[in-house]
Amino acid sequence: MTTAPTTSETKPQRRLANVTWVNDAGLAIIFVLLVIALTLASPNNSFISLNNIFLILIQTAINGILAMGMMYVIISGQIDLSVGSTVGLAGVAAAMFAHPGEFPLIVPIVVGLGVGILVGLVNGVGVAYGAIPSFIITLGTLTAVRGIALMVSGGAPVSNLSPEFQSLASGRVFGIPVLAIYFIVIAVVAAFVLRKTVFGRRIYALGGNPHAAEVSGINIKRLTIAPFVIAGTLAGLAGVLLASRTFTGSPTAGQSYELDAIAAVVIGGVSMAGGRGKAFGVVIGALMIAVIANGLDILGIDSNVQLIIKGAIIALAVLIDVKVRRD
Structure with a gap:
């Protein structure tokens, strides 16, 4: 009598685990086949050259960092459309405190992260305590934050940044771009927290069945805020790194970055x-977006066609997700 409920509960869990494993393996296989196809199609196999591989890693890093934060938000059952604008404002704010000889390097970094945390708090509190749908409030902050970035910068990029600040995202460690190292470290930490901690399990519970999570004693409102703060913090970091990489804090930086993060x-x-979801898959997703963009550039495909291809890939991914949920 006592074993029947346990069996009935574990079968769906095992099935979901099997489906997740198959999806992860399938995604990895598709990625490898994509790399092989682009390598064979590129002139002189230039796609697989070491310089191009490093370029792909650099192109992946900013979007990958944003995607790690977006992963938490989406697994919790929400959406955040404001991360691209947060990148712009954080970059501007950091650059304003990164002029040579004015402040220590830690100051612009903390300012950029602080901007991201603040935007994340506004989004999270609005959803948790204001009962505003995440799509609506983050759409509002997307516009408002971009407006603030344009206002505080006077509509012009903030330049004249210190060499120390510029080196944040432009260096290499053992030949590997430091941007790629940032992304790898953040991905590893995000994966560990999500899969191996109580907090991570609660995020899954919140997205899977919020009512059941609340009945089990989880503070739903506080937990709802956390993923937005994580996403905002990582968007702030991405803004700082992007300003460092481009040597300027541009108020228009990060436009449409939220779409790439969601796509990854x-x-x-x-x-x-x-x-449902894993950091491993998101890393592959971010790499796949960069690989597709880089490969199509090498093949001389028009940028407008690239947008169509990216949109089709997103639609296909959502269609597969819906089918898996129904089966």
């Missing part, structure tokens, strides 16, 4: 319904 998360197998 969805392609990586995170369910838009919440409650």
